[in-house]
Amino acid sequence: MVAYAEKVFKVKNGKKTTKFTWRSRYKKPDGTWGSEPGFPTKRLAEEWGERQEVAISEGRWVDPELSRKKFGGFVTEWMAAQKPRGRTTMNRWERLESHVLPRWKDTQLGAFNWFDVEAWARELALTAARSTVRDCVQLMSRIMNGAVDKRYVTVNPLAGRRLTGLPADTVKRKSDEETVAEPEVVLQLARRLGPVYGLHVITVAWTGLRWEELAGLHRRNALLERRQKHDGGVFTCPVIRIDEDEGVLAEYTVRDEDGKRRAFRALEPPKNAKSARDVDVPPFLAQLLEKHLADWPHDFVFTTKTGKWWWRSYWFEVLRPAADGRDERKPGRGRPASPAWESIMRGLTMRDLRHTHDSWQEEIGVAPVLGYEQMGHKYPGIKGTYRHPTPPMRKFRLEGLQGLYERAMRNLGWESVWEG
Structure with missing residues (x-):
């Protein structure tokens, strides 16, 4: 060991005093001398330096200067x-x-x-x-x-620790009634929004797709076909494909080298492996989507009427008055009149509609392994490895979702979602 200690005399008014502390000196890995001041005794300074040299020899040393990085x-x-x-x-x-x-x-x-x-x-x-x-x-x-x-510190004092004693949550959470919509409510909202934007709402409620998955859905993935051998024949049903290669629409802010922010949208891969999937579509929704695509001139299925990708904030401006209601608006400069709307389901969001779909799956008794798959979630535990959806499970789910639609249409007394 070559570590040693040296006196460091205190200075007052520019003059050295008789008071002093000890500074540890030790040999660093690159052969230069390191130092650490402030020890009250020579022995403590020497011991500290010796510990540094032992850590260096064992390959676990961290430079004290780096640990002072903010x-x-x-x-x-x-x-x-x-x-x-x-x-x-x-x-x-x-x-x-x-x-x-x-x-x-x-x-x-x-x-x-x-x-x-x-x-x-x-x-x-x-x-x-x-x-x-x-x-x-x-x-x-x-x-x-x-x-x-990075070897700036030797240990992470936060690792593996659990927060305790947190006060009661101050954020008001929505009740079940405020989160899960009835099928009739979804259809009423869709009619109010019209066939272009209303179909977006219906599709979320009856498929559970995420906002970014539908906003980035290309028409070539909108109505594909699932084919599985079943009962001596082939089970088929239409599907919406969330494609690993096509991606989903990501929206966020990015920073340049100077830290300035700008909004950014682009197609990115789904968030995880389970999110790339085929989602089975009930018959009524397949018909609505087929009709929509026949008249829709744009490549992406759910966009603005001019074919541009949605900004979340713009969609918010469309959804909020439709769900929450609005006052009558008189015509103005370059702005048509708008009738008053009563509230249908105040505060409803696209995320609530995804919650709604999963709740409907539970309501109609969908097999959990299929429900997880359709939502893009990983089925927990070892059963996620051994259990797989079967054609009868899929048929049961589709019949249940179709039944929810047909019952709601009867209750509303409607022949079609959109009038005219």
């Missing part, structure tokens, strides 16, 4: 090294900038401890949803794992 600086480095889907990147930056960095950006990586992080999380939970708080802490832990991998 969290905010490392966040930029860590985020630049990640390559998740664009929307995931956007969500991470939102968590970091809104909640994490205001508190932790100037904290040294080596100064983190679970006690302080958990106390901060409890305070954050007073104004943010529990899910947001957990997401923030999990993201911080992943970043600290990166710091360990």
